[in-house]
Amino acid sequence: DIQMTQSPASLSASLEEIVTITCQASQNIGNWLAWYQQKPGKSPQLLIYGTTSLADGVPSRFSGSRSGTQYSLKISRLQVEDIGIYYCQQASSTPWTFGGGTKLELK
Amino acid sequence: EVKLVESGGGLVQPGRSLKLSCAASGFSFNDYWMGWVRQAPGKGLEWIGEINQDSSTINYTPSLKDKFTISRDNAQNTLYLQMSKLGSEDTAIYYCAREELYFDYWGQGVMVTVSS
Numbered sequence: 523d524i525q526m527t528q529s530p531a532s533l534s535a536s537l538e539e540i541v542t543i544t545c546q547a548s549q550n551i552g553n554w555l556a557w558y559q560q561k562p563g564k565s566p567q568l569l570i571y572g573t574t575s576l577a578d579g580v581p582s583r584f585s586g587s588r589s590g591t592q593y594s595l596k597i598s599r600l601q602v603e604d605i606g607i608y609y610c611q612q613a614s615s616t617p618w619t620f621g622g623g624t625k626l627e628l629k
Numbered sequence: 630e631v632k633l634v635e636s637g638g639g640l641v642q643p644g645r646s647l648k649l650s651c652a653a654s655g656f657s658f659n660d661y662w663m664g665w666v667r668q669a670p671g672k673g674l675e676w677i678g679e680i681n682q683d684s685s686t687i688n689y690t691p692s693l694k695d696k697f698t699i700s701r702d703n704a705q706n707t708l709y710l711q712m713s714k715l716g717s718e719d720t721a722i723y724y725c726a727r728e729e730l731y732f733d734y735w736g737q738g739v740m741v742t743v744s745s
């Protein structure tokens with residue numbers, strides 16, 4: 523199985539701050555990576571797919587990138603509504619696997 | 630509007646079975662792969678498995694392959710998850726999701742608690 527190692531596990535940031543979350547794949551997954559946001563008590567929502575493509579309705583302050591087998595999610599200007607837990611997911615080969623999650627809180 | 634609504638959860642004794650349903654609406658159900666993902670209390674997401682449009686291909690995460698069975702009824706726009714030999718480790722929120730490699734729509738989830 524492909525392991526997805528996400529960091530940090532938790533993060534505290536201020537409004538308008540730039541936030542970056544990373545996900546390291548245990549092997550080459552190409553651009554087959556997605557990011558999800560899960561707000562407290564809610565279902566996960568797709569944010570980014572194919573490493574860099576924004577899902578419908580996702581604000582442009584979210585962006586995704588890749589360097590080798592390391593993937594990053596960047597929030598350019600943190601807003602209150604961005605608080606939650608973020609997960610990466612590889613879609614290169616089954617079983618699809620998720621990162622352990624990053625809990626984003628307001629400082 | 631795409632809508633996925635899970636049902637069938639609740640409290641179940643260890644060793645027993647339970648079948649979850651997921652009613653889909655707002656899209657052409659028989660055009661999509663569908664999947665199940667679960668989340669233990671306070672934990673991350675775990676993919677359970679997926680089923681293709683005509684049920685000819687069903688994939689599972691290896692550790693759950695012998696316990697869980699995914700099926701669908703395209704006439705009823707419904708996805709199912711049959712769970713057997715349940716243990717405390719299966720206590721979780723179970724989500725159904727529309728799947729195209731990625732999970733673009735999720736249900737609200739249904740809680741399954743395994744306890745005596």
